[in-house]
Amino acid sequence: MSKSPALPASLKQLLVKGNELFLPGISIDCVIFGFHENTLKLLLLDSAKSNKWTLPGGFVLKSEDINDAAYRVLLERTGLNDIYLKQFDVFGQPNRTDASVHKTTFEQYGSKIPKDHWMIQRFVSVGYFALIDYTNFSIQNDPINSVYDWKGIEQVKHLPIEHDHGAIIQKALESLRTQLAYLPIGKNLLPKKFTMPELQKLYETILNKPLDRRNFQRKMLGFGILNKLNETRKGGAHKSPFLYTFNDKKYQKALKKGLYGSW
Amino acid sequence: MSKSPALPASLKQLLVKGNELFLPGISIDCVIFGFHENTLKLLLLDSAKSNKWTLPGGFVLKSEDINDAAYRVLLERTGLNDIYLKQFDVFGQPNRTDASVHKTTFEQYGSKIPKDHWMIQRFVSVGYFALIDYTNFSIQNDPINSVYDWKGIEQVKHLPIEHDHGAIIQKALESLRTQLAYLPIGKNLLPKKFTMPELQKLYETILNKPLDRRNFQRKMLGFGILNKLNETRKGGAHKSPFLYTFNDKKYQKALKKGLYGSW
């Protein structure tokens, strides 16, 4: 026997009890969005062995609602709780995953996946996207792979991505854009207090086009979903912008009808 | 042995070869929309034994893309080909289906489903909605259950519905409404030639509110996606409305940006 690192408990559980605990053939993948330094970012995992980036994901317990499973997976792998999470698509191409990746993962620990094992069968994956407040989250280690990192959405295009996760990410972005009027992106991607320019940059980033500062402000205020605070954010060599918070009640109500307008 | 009707071949295949042919735990349900007599209708199946209405559905072959599976299921069960079909949600509650329904179905043919059989395990279902031209479709028998019928969406609320199919239908309707601006509903739900009042009624039905005749026409024509024909539809005791067709090219292009407006 070559001396390999010990097999992590979470992986061992998958190997030994996977087919007993989880539904066969169904997995969950989470596209986690954050916003920082005027950039929309994704929380990705550096898959240790294959040197490719992957989405954090997991499986569905045999008597668990899949939406609950998504929340559990997010919590287990990132420590994030009480997060805005939404299913956006299902990925069901027969050859969407490369089973050899799993084999390699286990081989580095000196373990081998039996042929026809639960884990290397075909999986249909349900895609969820999460919106989180970048400033209120600190990266911790993932129990399975180890290295998390934020990557800008532009940057992601040039990174090596595992399986079909690149396509999943693109689809998540697309959903974010087309459903923008109905999603609480501001509330979930920004810190509690934020400035109008910050909110604008968020919309500009998602829409991928510049917006007029004054018209944007007029429209946003027109929705009646913002509370203007008596504080400003000092810092830059320029006039300090006011801080705002969301009026949660009105925000929720407005989203149901959609924050319409010509963006 | 009591004398039962012979087990249909399609059902026998499910019983004997189901777990060999199909993915475990994943099913497909189709919500089929049609439009007739100013009403949005659904094509439902009268589940012979339970006397409840169900959505036509099916399973995914082991090496088949789930989108392909949806097209195949639709074709096999309704004869419909080349149809607008779109995935809208996944239904994954652990107790969403009632396994006893399947048992009853087979028992009426004198067959019994073995315990722990593939078919009575938990299923996660992927919901698709289909848009079809009511006037260009004639109901044929379904190979599994036998009786298809169109039901108005208002009527559906008061019918007994199998499993969680009622919730699936509601969710399909909701998706139809929120994505209205991006869906080719006119092209797929109406016959090739149609009148402006017919198109309006379709939108009014889906949006569930009346629209101003004159403003609707102005907006629709403004999109530049209609061809006005030199024919009128005679019939009523009133002025004959002109017929229109869609300019497919411009329609597709316009949909990508969304048919915006304040409906």
Add this chain to the structure above:
DNA sequence: AGTCATTGCGTTACACTGACACAATCTAAA
């Protein structure tokens, strides 16, 4: 020929949008 519901085409007041002007503010450099 007259009735009546429905359709084609049009008008007006109003709200919203896009584009842009100008003063106020804040930090850093002179």
Add this chain to the structure above:
DNA sequence: TTTAGATTGTGTCAGTGTAACGCAATGACT
């Protein structure tokens, strides 16, 4: 301490789109 440069707060105005409504024309039925 003063000034420069960048950014923000607030406002204006013409053009476009929307909501609401008017009126004549059409076609089957009486």
